[in-house]
Amino acid sequence: MIWIEILSKHREVAGRFRVDATEISIGRGYDNHVILDDPYVAARHVRIFRDADGRLVAEDLGSANGLYLDRSRSRKPQLVLDGVQPIRIGQTLLRIRDAAHAVEPERLVGSERSALPVVAAIGLGAALLAINAITVWFAQTSEAHLSDYLVPSLTMVGVVAAWVGIWALLARLFSGRSQVLRHLLIAEAGLTAFCIYSEFAQIAAFALTWAAVFTYGYVVSWTVIAATCFLHLRAVGRTHLVAKGVVVGVLLVVAIAVQTLQRSEAFANSGRPNVSHVLMPPSLRLVPLRQEQFFFDSVAALKAKLDADRAELKAPGVER
Amino acid sequence: MTQDVGGRRRVAGVRLGRGFVRTVSALLWRGVIVAALGAIGITGVPSGASAQSLAGADTVYASAPPRLLQIRTLLADAGRQTSTGSGFLVSADGLAITNYHVVSDAALEPKTYRLEYTGADGTQGGVTLLAVDLPNDLALVRVDKHDAPFFTFDKAALEGSLPKGERLYSLGNPLDLGFTIIEGTYNGLVEHSYNDHIHFTGALNPGMSGGPAVNAQGQVVGVNVATRRGGQLISFLVPARFAAALLIRGKDIRPEAADLRKDVVAQLASWRGALYKSLAEEGFHDRVFGSYQAPETHAAWFECWASTNASASPKPRASINSTSCKADASVYVASDLNTGTVEINHSYAKSIDLNQFQFATVLTQLAQPRLTLGGTFRKWYTPQHCHEDFVGIAPPADHPPLRVLWCAQGYREFDGLYDVAVVAVTQDRADEALVSRLNLQAIAYDDALRLGRSFLERLQVAR
Numbered sequence: 079m080i081w082i083e084i085l086s087k088h089r090e091v092a093g094r095f096r097v098d099a100t101e102i103s104i105g106r107g108y109d110n111h112v113i114l115d116d117p118y119v120a121a122r123h124v125r126i127f128r129d130a131d132g133r134l135v136a137e138d139l140g141s142a143n144g145l146y147l148d149r150s151r152s153r154k155p156q157l158v159l160d161g162v163q164p165i166r167i168g169q170t171l172l173r174i175r176d177a178a179h180a181v182e183p184e185r186l187v188g189s190e191r192s193a194l195p196v197v198a199a200i201g202l203g204a205a206l207l208a209i210n211a212i213t214v215w216f217a218q219t220s221e222a223h224l225s226d227y228l229v230p231s232l233t234m235v236g237v238v239a240a241w242v243g244i245w246a247l248l249a250r251l252f253s254g255r256s257q258v259l260r261h262l263l264i265a266e267a268g269l270t271a272f273c274i275y276s277e278f279a280q281i282a283a284f285a286l287t288w289a290a291v292f293t294y295g296y297v298v299s300w301t302v303i304a305a306t307c308f309l310h311l312r313a314v315g316r317t318h319l320v321a322k323g324v325v326v327g328v329l330l331v332v333a334i335a336v337q338t339l340q341r342s343e344a345f346a347n348s349g350r351p352n353v354s355h356v357l358m359p360p361s362l363r364l365v366p367l368r369q370e371q372f373f374f375d376s377v378a379a380l381k382a383k384l385d386a387d388r389a390e391l392k393a394p395g396v397e398r
Numbered sequence: 399m400t401q402d403v404g405g406r407r408r409v410a411g412v413r414l415g416r417g418f419v420r421t422v423s424a425l426l427w428r429g430v431i432v433a434a435l436g437a438i439g440i441t442g443v444p445s446g447a448s449a450q451s452l453a454g455a456d457t458v459y460a461s462a463p464p465r466l467l468q469i470r471t472l473l474a475d476a477g478r479q480t481s482t483g484s485g486f487l488v489s490a491d492g493l494a495i496t497n498y499h500v501v502s503d504a505a506l507e508p509k510t511y512r513l514e515y516t517g518a519d520g521t522q523g524g525v526t527l528l529a530v531d532l533p534n535d536l537a538l539v540r541v542d543k544h545d546a547p548f549f550t551f552d553k554a555a556l557e558g559s560l561p562k563g564e565r566l567y568s569l570g571n572p573l574d575l576g577f578t579i580i581e582g583t584y585n586g587l588v589e590h591s592y593n594d595h596i597h598f599t600g601a602l603n604p605g606m607s608g609g610p611a612v613n614a615q616g617q618v619v620g621v622n623v624a625t626r627r628g629g630q631l632i633s634f635l636v637p638a639r640f641a642a643a644l645l646i647r648g649k650d651i652r653p654e655a656a657d658l659r660k661d662v663v664a665q666l667a668s669w670r671g672a673l674y675k676s677l678a679e680e681g682f683h684d685r686v687f688g689s690y691q692a693p694e695t696h697a698a699w700f701e702c703w704a705s706t707n708a709s710a711s712p713k714p715r716a717s718i719n720s721t722s723c724k725a726d727a728s729v730y731v732a733s734d735l736n737t738g739t740v741e742i743n744h745s746y747a748k749s750i751d752l753n754q755f756q757f758a759t760v761l762t763q764l765a766q767p768r769l770t771l772g773g774t775f776r777k778w779y780t781p782q783h784c785h786e787d788f789v790g791i792a793p794p795a796d797h798p799p800l801r802v803l804w805c806a807q808g809y810r811e812f813d814g815l816y817d818v819a820v821v822a823v824t825q826d827r828a829d830e831a832l833v834s835r836l837n838l839q840a841i842a843y844d845d846a847l848r849l850g851r852s853f854l855e856r857l858q859v860a861r
Contacts, residue, residue: 215756216753216756217756218756218759219716219756219760219763220712220714220715221712284801287786287788289786345781347775348775349775349780349781349782349807350775350781351781351782351784353784354762354766355762355766355767355784355786355821356762357759357761357762357765357801357823358755359754359755359757359758360799360825360826360827360828361754361828363788363799365788366788366790367789367790367799368787368790369789369790369792370789370790370791370792370851370855373785373787374847374850374851376785377785377847377850378843378847380804380806381806381843383783384806384808384843385808387780387781387783387808388780388808388809391780391810392810392811
């Protein structure tokens with residue numbers, strides 16, 4: 079007894095035929111055991127039989143388009159079948175299995191959905207809301223209003239829900255499973271990374287006087303968004319990972335380049351760097367105090383930059 | 399905040415030459431303004447005795463037309479006026495005084511603009527720029543008019559011994575409506591001003607810039623220059639002695655030899671140098687703010703205002719008491735550039751029921767650099783550069799640790815001039831801090847370094 083399985087593009091079983099003959103023929107014609115409605119398949123395309131060792135073998139019956147193993151591009155007159163890798167004829171994927179093909183052991187009900195992801199999703203969500211609330215609280219310098227806390231939190235919840243919803247819908251469309259929890263985890267992890275970085279940038283800009291972490295924060299933001307999107311795409315389907323990675327990478331580079339351009343143009347137009355100078359409690363300072371002389375040497379060095387800018391900006395209109 | 403309060407009270411002076419005239423000239427355009435009155439006084443000045451008996455606006459005006467001018471800036475190509483001001487003859491061979499801001503377009507862009515005059519007696523002709531006095535907003539021109547009567551300067555005004563309340567008559571052509579005479583009173587020099595200005599109580603209007611303000615004898619006491627928006631009849635004159643000095647300095651200049659653009663830049667730089675030198679020499683005194691003491695200037699040309707948020711509603715959660723000392727020593731450089739303000743500002747903030755982070759947010763808002771622009775960035779300034787660091791000044795017992803932000807921008811056209819903003823925040827306590835700010839416009843970088851250093855060194859723990 080042999081089972082012939084027709085697979086979809088996503089390798090799911092689209093049709094399954096049981097054949098009891100010792101030799102099975104497959105093709106578009108009605109004199110076959112299994113009929114395929116694929117115009118790229120010959121009337122009699124391939125036959126399946128057992129060889130001397132009892133292995134199942136597929137043999138091309140002289141078709142124009144030939145017989146291939148899975149994604150391989152090399153045409154084979156004959157293939158020994160292992161029941162795992164499908165064969166390809168025309169545009170159809172077929173998997174041939176013997177009745178004795180071993181299947182995986184039975185899974186226990188409930189073991190698939192461990193409590194960990196649920197706990198992680200709840201934990202990350204709570205952490206995000208907490209970070210959000212703390213940020214609002216620290217920026218609160220006058221009367222506190224409940225809406226100051228509620229509006230950003232609800233906005234965040236709404237945005238995350240919409241984002242996860244879109245990815246779950248895509249996953250449902252393309253792989254049949256929505257995997258809401260997985261997408262929620264990915265989105266929360268991305269958002270957490272973003273929040274942690276922006277807090278870190280603020281603190282580092284003050285405590286370590288690293289202005290650059292703040293200035294180039296947008297690069298990190300885009301990178302986090304790109305990584306999150308890649309993880310979402312991976313969760314939708316594990317095929318074509320390289321292609322997905324390349325697409326996300328290209329979009330990331332484009333986004334960063336466009337924003338860098340836009341910033342440099344805004345700077346050229348206004349002369350104002352897009353930086354806010356953030357102060358934190360003095361106890362967070364991590365670097366030693368500078369000597370007065372050292373500070374004034376650094377400040378004096380700005381003059382050279384200003385003069386270089388002036389020389390550059392003046393250059394076109396010299397003839398005046 | 400301090401700046402707001404101060405800003406509301408000290409409304410900026412408005413120059414009289416342009417702006418309004420420029421925007422409204424389409425409605426008011428009349429081509430040629432014909433003086434209604436004929437010339438009476440042929441000689442320069444009526445004698446003192448006879449003038450006394452003639453005192454009155456009509457008699458003062460009677461002799462004015464042949465010596466009173468409207469000075470118009472025209473687009474060289476189109477031949478149409480873009481702004482108008484006034485002026486007056488000061489010599490028989492056609493030398494005349496007006497405001498720098500009346501002729502600045504022609505001084506800075508001689509290829510685009512040219513000047514013409516229309517006399518109150520109906521004469522017209524070309525105007526050649528000879529010299530400018532940028533700090534005092536004056537210009538000396540030569541008009542194409544010979545053997546005409548001219549104005550002389552009042553001796554008492556040159557010596558500065560004019561009594562308050564003396565009746566003055568200001569002449570000019572407001573809003574291009576026609577020549578007018580305005581009565582007003584002399585009220586001495588304006589206080590808290592680096593440049594000397596006469597406080598004239600009279601209704602000056604745009605277009606009268608550069609016109610003379612004369613006494614009852616028709617002798618020049620000052621030159622119309624500005625009015626104050628929001629004030630009632632508060633107007634300003636440039637004292638006659640600056641015009642007399644400019645006349646002596648510039649009367650022999652050959653116009654073709656003058657590179658006015660270069661001269662404007664040089665005058666701006668040397669005037670700013672003198673101003674900052676005087677600021678350093680006047681020195682500072684220390685003023686106590688909570689646990690700190692901070693420098694305030696001795697210079698009388700600063701105007702200081704205090705402000706507090708104590709009465710704010712809802713009740714503030716950090717008390718902020720500020721003092722702001724500002725010298726409005728800004729000068730008109732071009733129609734789109736006014737610069738030169740100097741400001742020293744201290745805000746003492748103390749937390750009432752804020753935690754450390756919330757208090758730091760308050761300080762963040764107080765400590766932004768605020769480098770202001772006196773004109774458009776694209777035309778006049780270079781990009782801003784900042785340096786920020788923690789600074790410890792020795793000995794640590796006297797000086798609190800500071801977080802200092804130093805931002806600077808340059809002027810594209812003026813080599814050696816910069817705007818500098820220094821902000822220092824004390825870092826020794828989590829619930830109180832002094833945010834001190836020094837804003838220096840149009841300053842040489844070395845002067846800024848020197849002033850900035852002494853400013854930071856004077857931020858101390860109160861003894």
